[in-house]
Amino acid sequence: MSTELPSQRPTSLADLYISFTILALQGFGGVLAIVQREMVERKRWLTMEEFVEDWAVAQILPGPNVVNLSLMIGHRHFGLRGAMAALAGMLSIPLLLVLVLAVIYAQFASHPGVVGALRGMSAVTAGLIIATALKLIPALKNNPLGRNIALVFTALCFVGIALLRLPLAYVLFGLGSITCALIYRRLK
Template sequence: MSTELASQRPTSLADLYISFTLLALQGFGGVLAVVQRELVEKKRWMTMEEFVEDWAVAQILPGPNVVNLSLMIGHRHFGFAGAMAALAGMLSVPLLIVVLLAVVYAQFSQYPQVVGALRGMSAVTAGLIIATALKLVPALKNNPVGRLTALIFSALCFAGIALLRLPLAYVLFTLGTITCTLVYRRLK
């Protein structure tokens, strides 16, 4: 699947809005796994390689990664209007839900069951992120630095941020500069 071309595209601004609203609602709080499955496997709006490349760009831009990705996809297909439709889809209904959840949480935050449920949800989210990362590894075979080098840099990033507790900006700037230099040299 990773090498085949994306054969479909959003049919309208309403399709973009509805699709991104459903994406935001499916993966409320952590949508990477859902977005990859929906956009690449189900809707086929992009290939796995396009997803990995666009996701990498979305991660370095300021703001939420999935919102950045939705803006890029919307703009790619319908220009500024598409970007705004995708953005509205990602934010409108989830915003209402967050406001409602905040009101409910304020009423029930002192109960141990609520605290336990939130801890359990964070473990599930971590598992989804790891599973999605493993699912995206095959797309690295076409990466200019190669799969092994990309995995080494991923491990270094994890070690720097999670184990050594280095600031994210320093780790990304350092490893990103080295990786960009490697890619530039290999593509030259």
């Protein structure tokens, strides 16, 4: 897939609100794969490179990544009003649904079917994250480090967090400092 699709833009604040409401309703707890497909491939509001860059920024900002991304996309096209419309789309209807589900869950939390369903959902979420990571690899061709070095740092991050159980902050600060230094030297 080409990473340089022609950009389009949302047609109105209502388009932003509806798009992000639908996006938020498609996933629960991990919508990276869905966000990438909708914003890059379907709506073409972002190129793959823009998505990777914006997603990286969204991850380091406080708060949920996809909410941060919605704010950035909304602001990019309509300023503060766009950011608020995208944020409202991400939160309003899903908030109501979560409140209803919380009341229902309180009644059936210990039921074996509910416990099993939640375990199954966590496996699906892990699969979606892995699939999205694989889809984002082609965007690394324009990374200043190059694809191979970026993948080595990805593997080091995985080993540090998942296998060695090091604190996320230490791994990200350590590897992030090294990659920032390397990129600075290459761009200099």
